[in-house]
Amino acid sequence: MLSGDNxxxxxxTDAKTKSxxxxxxxxxxxxxHSALTGGKGSYxxxxxxxxxxxxxxxxxxxxxxxxxxxxxxSAQGQNVTIPAGIKTTNAYLASEIxxxxxxxxxxxxxxxxxxxxxxxxxxxxxxxGGTGSYKPDDFYAGKWRVLSVDGDLVKIVSAGVPLTYxxxxxxxxxxxxxxxxxxxxxxxxxxDLTYKEHGFKSSNGTIISNDISEIKTLFKNxxxxxxxNEIPVVNALTLEDVDRLSGQTGVYDCxxxxxGLLAVPSGSxxxxxxxxxxxxxxxxxxxxxxxxxxxxxxLGIRLVVTLNSNTKYLCTTTDNNGISTWNINE
Numbered sequence: 001m002l003s004g005d006n007x008x009x010x011x012x013t014d015a016k017t018k019s020x021x022x023x024x025x026x027x028x029x030x031x032x033h034s035a036l037t038g039g040k041g042s043y044x045x046x047x048x049x050x051x052x053x054x055x056x057x058x059x060x061x062x063x064x065x066x067x068x069x070x071x072x073x074s075a076q077g078q079n080v081t082i083p084a085g086i087k088t089t090n091a092y093l094a095s096e097i098x099x100x101x102x103x104x105x106x107x108x109x110x111x112x113x114x115x116x117x118x119x120x121x122x123x124x125x126x127x128x129g130g131t132g133s134y135k136p137d138d139f140y141a142g143k144w145r146v147l148s149v150d151g152d153l154v155k156i157v158s159a160g161v162p163l164t165y166x167x168x169x170x171x172x173x174x175x176x177x178x179x180x181x182x183x184x185x186x187x188x189x190x191x192d193l194t195y196k197e198h199g200f201k202s203s204n205g206t207i208i209s210n211d212i213s214e215i216k217t218l219f220k221n222x223x224x225x226x227x228x229n230e231i232p233v234v235n236a237l238t239l240e241d242v243d244r245l246s247g248q249t250g251v252y253d254c255x256x257x258x259x260g261l262l263a264v265p266s267g268s269x270x271x272x273x274x275x276x277x278x279x280x281x282x283x284x285x286x287x288x289x290x291x292x293x294x295x296x297x298x299l300g301i302r303l304v305v306t307l308n309s310n311t312k313y314l315c316t317t318t319d320n321n322g323i324s325t326w327n328i329n330e
Contacts, residue, residue: 013156022285024078025172031055032073034080042105042318043085048073091312091329098149103322105313108146111158111261113325114313116144117222120162121199121207126288128270130159133258134266134288140200141273144305146326147263149243152309153216157237160264161271161300162199165236167283168192175283179236179276179301186214196298224328226306237276239284240294241304255290263290264302273300 031051035043039049052061056075063082064072073080085107099107119142126132136159141157165186167175171193178186178193188195188210200208200215208214219225219232226233243249246257247253255270256262263270269288272295277284282294313326 021078024076025080027055028073028075028080029048054232086315091151091314093312094149094154105318110146111258112146113324114144115327116156118218119201122160123163123164134269134271136266136271137265140264148238154307156305158303161302163301164196164298165301166192166196166298176276176278183235186211223330224307224311226308234275235304237302239275239305253290254292254293271300273302
């Protein structure tokens with residue numbers, strides 16, 4: 001064989017090797033994108049390992065997550081560097097992860113979801129007697145979202161509407177007390193100043209009875225709930241809560257702030273929910289057009305739960321909009 005032929009064969013071998021290496025890197029990239037798509041814009045070391053195992057087989061890959069900026073995926077002698085994902089092995093206090101603005105992956109933000117274990121069905125709102133036309137979209141049933149973070153103290157709000165209440169236009173102060181400090185002292189009934197119906201579920205998925213003490217027990221037993229004097233710290237979402245997040249007062253469209261958080265979507269409209277206040281001269285609500293106005297009848301109540309300050313949070317997913325879901329760890 002001529003020496004020139006050896007050079008041609010070597011170049012061909014080198015080219016094939018480079019092609020094979022490129023194909024391996026492409027397969028690593030494919031596993032990465034599968035994890036990214038499956039996590040709706042986010043991924044964990046575990047989800048990457050699942051996809052790499054699907055592509056290369058058991059124990060034929062590795063994920064180096066030691067760096068907080070970039071991770072390295074390796075298989076069959078080839079490496080691909082990707083942005084660091086979510087480390088699910090660590091849980092953090094709220095003060096360690098809260099970000100007041102921005103969408104940094106792995107940080108907690110207003111409007112994030114918390115996997116708080118009090119389940120409920122949404123109710124219809126906007127009419128008398130606990131009936132109406134504006135039921136929150138199914139997506140918001142049984143979910144809870146971050147409403148505020150003060151140091152390590154987190155308050156979450158029901159993403160949907162699990163409770164209805166009939167207010168008294170002649171006694172605004174009593175309305176406020178019954179829906180805040182007296183939340184678990186307010187009973188179910190058919191008159192003003194009473195709850196009308198609820199959608200809270202027991203652990204087996206059935207709706208519990210119209211007994212406020214049973215609802216109280218649900219919250220008391222849920223991991224993370226702050227308890228004071230044997231009473232869970234739970235109250236209705238107030239006008240002051242919404243005004244604080246929107247930075248507005250008076251009559252305004254709250255649906256334009258924190259998508260789906262202040263005004264809960266109901267088809268092309270919004271669920272009608274009461275907003276008790278300790279200072280307003282009339283009872284406010286979120287109307288079906290997302291506006292803060294005054295109204296009457298039996299409307300929805302959204303609940304705010306204060307969580308223990310020693311609660312730690314574990315990020316499980318982050319979507320393409322930067323909204324994360326957090327597990328509660330104690």
